[in-house]
Amino acid sequence: MASSNAAVNAGQPLQLPLLELDESELLTVAGGRREAETPLHEVTFVVLDLETTGGAPADGGITEIGAVKVRGGELLGEFQTLVRPPSSIPPFIALLTGINDLMVAGAPSLDGVLPSLLEFLSGSVLVAHNAPYDVGFLKAACARTGHPWPKPTVLDTVRLARQVVTRDEAPNHKLSSLARVFGSPTTPDHRALTDARATVHVLHGLLERIGGLGVRTLGELHAYSAQVPERTRRKRHLADDVPSGPGVYLFHDERDRVLYVGTSVDLRTRVRSYFTAAEKRSRVREMLAIASRVTAVPCATALEGRVREIRLIAEHSPPYNRRSRNPERAPWVKLTAEAYPRLSVVRQVRADGGVYVGPFSSQGQAELAVAAVQEAVPIRRCAARLPRQASPGASACLLLELGRCGAPCIGGIDVEGYAAVAARAREALLRDAEPVVRAGLERANRMAGDQRYEEAALQRDRVLAYLRGTARGQRLAPVAAIPQLVGARRRAQGGWEFALVRYGRLAGASVSPAGADPMPYVEALKATGEMVLPAVAPMPATHPEETDLLLRWLEQPGVRLVELDGEWAVPAAGAARALARLTRYGLDA
Known part of the structure; x- marks a missing residue:
């Protein structure tokens, strides 16, 4: 390979991403998968090297082409030819490459070679060491000869090596240095086919390394190969001592405060991925900037790892975890234990004789669920604790006139009569969801028929909140016992x-x-x-x-x-069955 400082068109430098993936150009492959989803061991790579006169791509000074086609570590074919350039080869280039004017005098011109080369490249990922240089010459050749540029996916092994090979391993990222790092049996010598063969070994070494970071497909290689911020790259050593296998990992800052907790079936691969361009989350990038060490907690199984993650998040409240850090504060719906029970939303379950169901995902969802039950059961809604005998002079609210409360506050219903009402509420919370669902949906249908669509939607939301919360509670309670x-x-x-x-x-x-x-x-x-x-x-x-x-x-x-x-059972007519039915009908949207 000659100079790496070539320019294209009016001296403008050619800039290519490490892996050029234009979504509009992705091909389909066997089995109907998109190219980005293709496992790397199924991808056909053509590793290319050009020798040139050292001029600009527009000058067309290619003197030799070498290309090697591989897939899954298997050699599929090679392409090699000298090319007669339109101008003489400078003496210092002839000394560097060993290619002189006499050697190329009888070689075909680039116009005669290009169709065969493009056919050899067809359907493959194009790989080159310092790809912008080689691709620049090929694009210029296509433009000059009238051949359409096939827009292949391009992989630059120089830029990939900068992310994978450290200065401790090699003083630079030249092909000769990397060939030594990866033990290439072919020594680069500035001849196209020899250098292409050496680049194949470098490519396989690089892919093996990033495979250890979870990069398995062409799309994952694209995500990995984007530019990684320098401050992130400098901290890759934090993953060095992390073991493989399932478990939990914790990022700490310099004061040993836990910044982030995560879990994985392979701790080493997951933690390493944070220091690649595959990590796009701005909050995580911010966290990495202040992280000083990583602690790993190996676990016997992936399930144990996920459980420990939940506990550690609750224990440390790490600032960079988005999930709930206070699950113990989730609200519950309670049917109180008093002469005239009522429904309320509480944050703590107590041994007070009340009936509890939940927890709900939010205070608002719990309040909607209470409203759904109150629509179906004429249970009182006042918050005051009522005496067994109504107080003289007590007055009832509007719910009495609407027939939606028996008004125990004024003696409209006695303790025994009200106990039957409370029993219906208890059944709705613990065993039988049908009365609440039926009452709520019938009311929603009437409102929709009257074109009161917002009110109808509210009724539906009340029913869904009730079903989701009570279904969760009816699943949790048996296992908790x-x-x-x-x-x-x-x-x-x-x-x-x-x-x-x-x-x-x-x-x-x-x-x-x-x-x-x-x-x-x-x-x-x-x-x-x-x-x-x-x-x-x-x-x-x-x-x-x-x-x-x-x-x-x-x-x-x-x-x-x-x-x-013990016993493990859920109610046959419980909320889970009703919720599944509504989901089938699309009413849970």
């Missing part, structure tokens, strides 16, 4: 992974190797698992978000219940 549960799922590599759940909390996790009897591992897990005390029902003995996660794992196809101490 189980003293011990052991679930197992077969691992892809053989053996089993186990989860020990006590009162809705993950008390332990383990794995058994392929071919081993799993039961001794189950017994060991039970013996060494965390001792867990029950919380106030229906709260689980942990953050509800953790129990949600455990339920999703337990409900996966293929998960088996090895042991169950």
Whole structure:
């Protein structure tokens, strides 16, 4: 390869991205996948090198072309030819490359070579060391001869090497230096085919390294290969001691404050990815600027890693995690324990005889759910605690006239009669969602028929908020009451992974190797698992978000219940069934 300072058209430097992917030019490949989705081992690369007279691309001074076609590490073909340039080869270029005027006197002109080269390049990713230089000459040649430029995806191994190969490994990123780093059996010598062969080995070495960072497809290579800020690149050493395997990672600042908590099935690959251009989140880039170290917490299974992530976020409230840092503050709907019970929204579950359901995603959702139940059940809405006997001179509100409250405040209904009303509310919260759904949707339909669409939408939202919150509560409560549960799922590599759940909390996790009897591992897990005390029902003995996660794992196809101490059941007419029905009809939008 000759000079790398060539210019194109009126002295303007040619600038190419490391990987040039024009969305409009992406091709489809076998099986209908887009090019960006193609695994790298299925991509056909043509590694190109040009030798030139050292002039500008517009001068057309190409003296030799060498190209090697590879896919999946296999050699598919080679292309090599000398080219007769339109001008003499300068002596210093002849000395550098070994190509002189006598050698190219009988060679074909570029016009005669170009069609064959373009055919050789067709459908491939074009790779070159310092690609702007080589691509600039080819584009200029196409423009001069009238051949359309095929706009291939272009990969520049120089720029990729700058992100992957450190100064400790090589003093620079010249082809000769990188060939030594990656142990190329071919030594670059400024002849086109030799240099192209050496570049193939460099390419494979670079792809192997970024494969360890999770780059598996052409699209991922495109995302990785964008420019990485220097301040981010300087901190890549923070990932050096992070192990592979599932677990949790924590970024700390200089004061050892936890900035961010994450989890992955492969800690090393995930943490390394933060220091590549694949990381686009501005908040994370900001976090990386102040991070000083990374702590890894290896876990037995990916499930344990996700659980530990939830707990660590709740413990440290890291400023760069967007998810809820206070799940214990989520609201619940409560049916109070008093002579004349009422519905209220509370932030804490107490052992006070009340009926609790939830938690809900927000205060607003909980209030909508309360309104939905009040539409279906004539339960009182006043907040005052009422005596068993109505106070003299008490007055009723408008709900009495509307027939939507029995008015216990004035003795309109006694304790025994009102108990039946409270029982209906209790059923709606814990077991039977149909009355609330029916009342809410009938009211919404009447409003829609009267063209009161905003009010109809509010009624629908009330029903949905009620169903989502109560469905969650009806799923959580049974597991929160189980003293011990052991679930197992077969691992892809053989053996089993186990989860020990006590009162809705993950008390332990383990794995058994392929071919081993799993039961001794189950017994060991039970013996060494965390001792867990029950919380106030229906709260689980942990953050509800953790129990949600455990339920999703337990409900996966293929998960088996090895042991169950207690009962695990949800109501047949509960909120989950009604919510699924509305979802099928598109009413949950």
